[in-house]
Amino acid sequence: MAEAEPLKVALLGAGVVGSQVARILIAESATLAARIGRPLELVGIGVRRLDVERPGVDPALFTTDSAALVARGDLDLVIEVIGGIEPARSLLLSAMEHGASVVTANKALLGSDMAALSHCANANGVDLYYEAAVAGAIPIVRPLRESLVGDEIRAVMGIVNGTTNYILDKMTTAGLSFDVALNQAQELGFAEADPTADVEGHDAAAKAAILAGLAFHTEVRREEVFCEGISRVTETDIAAADQMGFVVKLLAIARLTDEPDARVIVKVHPTMVPKTHPLASVSGAYNAIFVESRDAGQLMFMGQGAGGAPTASAVMGDVVTVARNRLRGASNDMQTGYTTRGVAPIGDATARHYIRFDVADRPGVLAACATIFGDHNVSLQTVQQSHLEGARRQAGFEARLNVMTHEASETDLAAVVTDLHLASFVGDTIDVMRVEGH
Template identity: 50%
Template sequence: MTTTSFNQGKGLGQPVGVAVLGMGTVGTEVLRLIAENPNAYANRIGGPIEIRGVAVSDLSRPREGVDPALLTDDALGLINRDDVDIVVEVIGGIEYPRELVLAALKAGKSVVTANKALVAAHAGELADAANEAGVDLYYEAAVAAAIPVVGMLRRSLAGDQIQRISGIVNGTTNFILDAMTSTGASYDDALAEATRLGYAEADPTADVEGHDAASKAAILASLGFHTRVSFDDVYCEGISKITAEDIEAAKEAGYTIKLLAICEKLVDEEGNKSVNARVHPTLVPNEHPLATVDKSYNAIFVEAEAAGRLMFYGNGAGGAPTASAVCGDLIGAARNKIHGGRAPGDNPYANQPIADFGEVPTRYHIDMRVEDRTGVLADLANRFANAGISLRTVRQEEDAENEARLIVVTHEALEKDLRAMVEELAALPNVKEVKSVIRLDS
């Protein structure tokens, strides 16, 4: 057993034993941060961190920056060692880490994880296991890496009432949309560039179809509204159908297209409360702070009753920023091991129903090609009026011969009514094509 040596200042307590599961980009950075700052960690915790072992799947692969004696392929054995107090899970995936995290919690070890997919899919089960054992489950790194939005929702804003959270929580899609906006590139070209630069994975599905953002939306909604919102509760639409033409139309109208995760508290006309979480491409007014978030940066906008509007901005991914969040959590969990107390955990006391997305008020930007004939606009305007959907802006311009381009921005209406309206429009002989439908955010 190798232990790092510490300059144990006055009053420092017993060492805290840590097991790290996984040694990919994040795990490697976590080990580096701990190894480079032993004094800082010991002083901030009140006792030194000692790495008891690092579980990896392939023992034969050379690993830098870690004593080979610490490596093991027996993750469960490592977790169950008596001298392990805290387990850091940075493997990724869902089923295998779920088993390991549950085993750790049941064995009375606090857990720090960066795994958004795991937390979004199994928050309730994991929280129950943590509560039963009286240990901590931390996951700051699961949403927007080092942007401390989890801690802010759990602690800083605990005395406030969150009304809405909206944010850019996926760097890959923001990189692609930003590239399309700034260069006029097509979706395919921007994705290729993102892949070339390492911003997109070989299989980009989880990012571009919004699944990654939906996991984060589920976590944010759960924390903000004290209600269990899981991945399956999140309406999710990705960016793969966004065209250069959509981007151009948005620009002309003063908007920037962003993939937003939106979490809202809703109250219907009868006063019934519910919560909604969704992910979709969104037209954001250029003057809104989220519109200017460029490259692969993340930003999260929180609206709270007393605090008003807050925004948090930074690197939402990457080994070092993610490790920063993991290590902040590790220090919190270690402090609790030494000084007692528990971190505020999953707390779904409000238990609000999840709104049917059809019943959620949204706003649409609809780009159509219509017959260029007298009466067409009047007919379409009547149909919107009959459906009870009022229009905010209408722009008509000549397109091709006998064809006009009609761009309609609606006021807020129920999602189901807007969707039905688009279906009705698409079926009309006067409407040659509904080119694109993108929701707006205020």
């Protein structure tokens, strides 16, 4: 039997993830060939600079002309692990227009422009796979796209950023302040020198957009994701949550509003989660995605959300699947027939809320506060009043209220906070945190 013609593969990027992908393509070529039914041939690696030591890879493979590489016209598959919007976007569009299927780990690009990429894949009859773009090694795209496609997903809540999970973990277990925990994370290499994208939730928001699109069969753009980071989370927040049986996690949340005309709520914010909830025990740099659906009920997926080898694992799973599709002559258009739901304004999002503020300790004040909540249709689940002492005490405001509301909309809650601020018997600082999970 003649040796079958190999499938031609180009790799864009040779950094932390790219070097692992190259390693697997080279070292595991026999296994991959057996699983695909045809060998893969790595024909080129697009890089920014050639003067970098890259052991184990034939130097002749590297090129700085990625645009020419993806436009060769004989490629079966292009793997993109550069990250960022450009030049990744142009390169992938060109690759697909030249007939290649695409595997990408680029969350920023998919979060900002899934529509154009999907459309280009469909128009050219090629595959666009991106398991590695959300939650690293955790298989979540196939479960949402395929395993649960006969079900109705109600909500997706994910710990999708390891840096913030590490920082919140340290604040919780070691009682550190945000600044000290961030410094430790930076020293250990868990946080970048400029940590903005992580701690302000931008990275999580890009992933939230992708998750919401997968879960609800619609297109969601990064700009439509409500986003609040963890830089304003205080030790007091963490301690108060702990005392009430909660931990604080930065969650990416996507859910539907009630029918009819269900729209997508999609948001990233620090969240109080009951200690008994499966997400509460996901610690350190691990990621986890929690899914609630009509028939399957509650599901959780946990694993490493970043790192070269874990991300490469997800990339390679896509590579094998796309290569098999290629051999069968069938691209797997999983977006067919999807509905277009709008994204609801954040004001329509509902959640339980925890609110902490100080009040004057005199008769009638508690009733006046309760009236403010009631005026805006926010009903109270628990109210806890404690007497403040010493340094924690602000002149005229001797009592602290810890309030847990029932489910209330962001709009109603904001109106409550405004009215509390205007009330003479309420101190200046009003802290609010959203609560999820049962």
